[in-house]
Amino acid sequence: MTGENSLLFIILFPLISTIISYLLGRIRESYRDVFNIFSTFIMFIFVSSLYLKVLSEDMRLLVPNIMGTGLYLKLNAFRYIFVWLTTLIWFLVIVYSISYMKSYKDKNRYYVFFMLTYWSTLGVFISEDLLNLFTFFEIMSLTSYPLIIHEEEKSSHEAGDTYIIMAVAGGLVLLMGLFLLYDFTQTLLLGELKIAVSKIGDIKYLIASLILFGFGVKAGAVPLHIWLPKAHPAAPAPASAILSGILLKTGIFGIMITTGYMFPxxxxxxxxxxxxxxxxxxxxxxxxxxxxxxxxxxxxxxxxxxxxxxxxxxxxxxxxxxxxxxxxxxxxxxxxxxxxxxxxxxxxxxxxxxxxxxxxxxxxxxxxxxxxxxxxxxxxxxxxxxxxxxxxxxxxxxxxxxxxxxxxxxxxxxxxxxxxxxxxxxxxxxxxxxxxxxxxxxxxxxxxxxxxxxxxxxxxxxxxxxxxxxxxxxxxxxxxxxxxxxxxxxxxxxxxxxxxxxxxxxxxxxxxxxxxxxxxxxxxxxxxxxxxxxxxxxxxxxxxWFSIEKNIYIPLFKFIFRILSFVLKVFDEGLIKLIYLINDNMKKIGNVEIKFENDVDGKLKELLNKKFSLTGYKLSSITYSIYIFGVMLLVILITLMY
Known part of the structure; x- marks a missing residue:
């Protein structure tokens, strides 16, 4: 099998296996369990078979017109270590899960997200383009969230809230760093960034800070670690094992390529x-x-x-x-x-x-x-x-x-x-x-x-x-x-x-x-x-003791929330008043007696009045839509914070 086909197999096989696993789980749980063991074992054997080939040459795959800039995948000796460990651990943990998860409910849901996390984690390790890596990184954060809250107890949801808030915040900061990086270098390919970054001056330190913040959250580095001691105890043991054993390494992997490839x-x-x-x-x-x-x-x-x-x-x-x-x-x-x-x-x-x-x-x-x-x-x-x-x-x-x-x-x-x-x-x-x-x-x-x-x-x-x-x-x-x-x-x-x-x-x-x-x-x-x-x-x-989460992060987030609420309220009220003012003026213009020499039956005047009224209605609708959207955002923020 060629290098391109091998990478295509690595990125597609786990995803297809997840779909099949879910469908089998709806028929009979034992079918799903056997299939999961079989599919993860096949994946481990396949990756192991690439050992000698990877040591002798790098594998590359380019699929254009995906994610805007194309899908760039690469497997070399450095990445292979992470990929091999991932396939080994997932196979072993899947075997372990069969006994552990027997007494749990919603097992089919658990296995779907467990396997999707597997797929996205492999995607992180073989991505050569930082946009591809970011996409898989965020998918991994979202698919691992249901694993943490699987038991659906109060402590599980609290741990899940902390995890997803930190993951989303880290992802947004990382994305900001990638925006700046692309703006200054015009590339997100890891192989090109070393030379490109060396030419952009001290702005590189801002870019590095943003990117390292995003990866640092997943790596559990102080002071971004607050999710880690809450998520591990809350999740079922197999999920805790992959959170600690593999998912933390995605953050470490990101930090290593940032410092080693971009800022050596x-x-x-x-x-x-x-x-x-x-x-x-x-x-x-x-x-x-x-x-x-x-x-x-x-x-x-x-x-x-x-x-x-x-x-x-x-x-x-x-x-x-x-x-x-x-x-x-x-x-x-x-x-x-x-x-x-x-x-x-x-x-x-x-x-x-x-x-x-x-x-x-x-x-x-x-x-x-x-x-x-x-x-x-x-x-x-x-x-x-x-x-x-x-x-x-x-x-x-x-x-x-x-x-x-x-x-x-x-x-x-x-x-x-x-x-x-x-x-x-x-x-x-x-x-x-x-x-x-x-x-x-x-x-x-x-x-x-x-x-x-x-x-x-x-x-x-x-x-x-x-x-x-x-x-x-x-x-x-x-x-x-x-x-x-x-x-x-x-x-x-x-x-x-x-x-x-x-x-x-x-x-x-x-x-x-x-x-x-x-x-x-x-x-x-x-x-x-x-x-x-x-x-x-x-x-x-x-x-x-003093808690970073309770004594710093939560008060800080609440303060920012209140400030933004006040600013948005002022903006919203000002916008509504402006719309009403425009709407009233439209009505006044519509009520002005306008005589048209050729408008004998008054149809042109009636048409203009309708247009003015419709414009005012549309502006009011836009205002209410913005208001409703703002309310939805506030509800989401309150739900996450409380």
Whole structure:
């Protein structure tokens, strides 16, 4: 199959499969479930079969007269990593969903939007034109919204409202950036933007800010992260897994192509991303320490892990010609986070399937006698904390080496502070994961031994992900070879000479892990864990802390809403008065006695009067239409805000 046909298959097959899946679901649910597994497996096998071809040459497809400027698709080694991970995770999560979704209602609706999100996500990763990418990006935001509110509880709708407001706001800001970019460069093709942007002057910083804002919302970067800790716990576990594992990476993908393709090695832009990365890393890890809901802990954990990736992207820009190690660490950590975070969310879903609860206070000791489940969770834990022998160890050390390289080149107190934040945040990761592990598998009474246990189809995806964590951790060169090909897109050539399992790297890893153990013992055990009458209770003191959403965003939006309402009211009343004035004058003109020499029977005068009256009527109709449209907008805004 040619490259063009392959791309056409990637973009059309999931969409056609979604339609067939929906129709089968209306006939019989079992038909739909089998078909979804089959179609996602076919897609995964097909993408896997493209591995050698993609490494040797780029695939391109141009379909003119679509979306105005044409549909431009491209698949190279860099994009292939995202596409392959997406097809793998969707297949595994679909298998997992069969058992998980049994007790849910409206399953056909869930699967339709689940598969549409799959299709649009693939579209984001293979789009070569930013307008195409934006279109798929917004479709993805809209199709993932029903997944978040699927349970239709109050908390689900609140999470969905926050998610869709942030998604739409981010999309509008991103679109504004693309408008400016096209206005100054006359192109939105990624391959042409590097040269085009270099000629537009300092306006590029405004454009970069707008585009990075839009992608930053989806990446969960501070202070645009407010949707993330609400959406993940609200959605069913399979949806949470793809939200954290894949959808966050669409934002990261957008930031990487923005900084790497359009603004390569720009020190100012990269410095801002670096600061945002450290901030996101630290705040996400800190807030995760206090959480009691497993999925909410994992949500803040994902936020923190996105901070690591943003730090890597920022280091790529400020290191310039020495950016290879930062690129390898960034892409390696993206791969790692997809694998271990999906495993951990599926594990949380397994707990929920049995108990329909996720608060660790009410599930203490659930996994005491569930050894297979315990080991799977432990593998995910070891992966995320960077334990030697597991996948996270490799990427965290690569990122740490890149940070050390930047500190060696530039020095200064800020990068030194950044290194401390890096180590402390890694300690936070160990502490909050240890908190979950101890609460679920070691503490509490052995009262869940007779609970209904999860099915084998639920275990299979988790086992595959756990094996991947071990394989990638023990065989880092397997991933490094793929990243080496992907690095060519960013002007990086050659291998990185690093002994991954050197004594220094192992020591560095155990320093952060040891720090995390101390945080767990001295802070979590002493201040967040209360024992009363032999009953263990974890407390969350952040519930009374300052909230960006409640203390900044909501008051700000309400203020803007009131100001705009006042301005529009003044404008509306002024417009109505103007229309009435024009209408009255028309009537007066129509009542003026006009004599026409040839208008013997008065028909011409009657015709003019009708025309004047009709004009006044049309103007009044336009006014009322504008008013009704304004009311509709106000109703929508009020619904979203409240």
């Amino acid at each position: 090695d720009d020190f100012n832009i990269s410095s801002v991303i670096l600061v945002l990365g450290f901030t996101t890393m630290f705040i996400g890890g800190l807030l995760a320490l206090f959480q009691r809901n497993i999925k909410r802990t994992l949500a803040y954990s994902s936020m923190s892990q996105m901070g690591y990736i943003l730090v890597g992207i920022g280091l790529m820009g400020i290191l310039g010609e020495h950016k290879a190690i930062a690129f390898y660490g960034t892409l390696y950590h993206i791969i790692n986070h997809v694998i271990y975070k999906v495993l951990l969310f599926l594990a949380a879903g397994a707990v929920y399937m049995c108990l329909h609860r996720l608060d660790i206070n009410s599930i203490l000791g659930f996994g005491k006698n569930k050894n297979i489940f315990k080991y799977l969770f432990l593998i995910g834990l070891c992966g995320i904390i960077g334990m030697p022998g597991f996948n996270g160890f490799i990427s965290k050390n690569l990122l740490h080496h890149a940070l050390a390289e930047a500190l060696h080149i530039y020095g200064g107190i800020w990068l030194t502070l950044g290194e401390y934040i890096f180590v402390i945040s890694s300690g936070f990761t160990t502490a909050y994961m240890l908190k979950l592990f101890v609460a679920i598998f070691m503490e509490g009474e052995d009262k869940y031994s007779k609970e209904k246990y999860i099915s084998k189809t639920t275990f299979i995806p988790m086992v595959i992900l756990a094996l991947l964590i071990l394989f990638i951790g023990v065989n880092p060169q397997f991933v490094i070879k793929v990243i080496e090909k992907a690095s060519i897109s960013f002007g990086i050539y050659g291998e990185i000479p690093i002994d991954f399992y050197s004594i220094e790297n192992i020591k560095s890893s155990f320093v952060s892990i040891g720090l995390g153990v101390l945080v767990y013992i001295l802070f979590i055990r002493k201040h967040l864990r209360v024992v009363s009458d032999k009953k263990i209770t974890y407390i969350n003191t952040t519930l009374s």
